[in-house]
Amino acid sequence: MKLKGAQIIVETLIEQGASTVFGYPGGQVIDIYDALYLAQDRIHHIITAHEQGAAHAADGYARATGEVGVVIATSGPGATNLVTGIATAYLDSVPLVAITGNVPNSLIGRDSFQEVDITGVTMPITKHNFLVKRVEDLADTIREAFRIAKSGRPGPVLVDIPKDVQNALYEYTAQAPAAKNPVPAANESEIEKAAEMILAAEKPYIYIGGGAITDNAGAEVLALAEKIDAP
Structure with a gap:
């Protein structure tokens, strides 16, 4: 089944067990919000007054439920507003997946409106982060983000997704939720x-x-x- 990248994001979140996500809409994630609206009977989105509040809410949700928290924000200031919440999750070992929108691939690195290198900004405060440049890699990258977030010492993972990747069509096939990496035996x-x-x-x-x-x-x-x- 071919879906837009934005729909693949939502379907993969549902597939990975995310029943509740937090965030604040913006231009570079508006397609994700359209997909969330269409899937509102399967995934619940909670909007906050500010992206930082959404990051802290996702962090608190993960602590309270034991599930991976999910937060969504647009590019530029939307993404940078997540930084304090991401850092909190990193220092307190809370499993969190932050999904940010970005300008189209063709505009990355050109100081476009509301373009910020959020993967560079968050590198010191995430277990790992990804910039997804191809829709073919989108679902597997989100699955890997969930696996990394909850394996070993839990923590936050950021997935940055350009606008054109969100709009591109690709085949989506559901998979089982990503499993944690096995814990090594004690010496x-x-x-x-x-x-x-x-x-x-x-x-x-x-x-x-x-x-x-x-x-x-x-x-x-x-x-x-x-x-x-x-x-």
């Missing part, structure tokens, strides 16, 4: 070494991050604290 010798160091410590204490909450490891942390009498 038994390293675990034994760590246990020896803990046993030798005179006043051990535990300083642990949000991953314990994400992976529901609270009971194990408490058991360790009681076993070694550590705060």
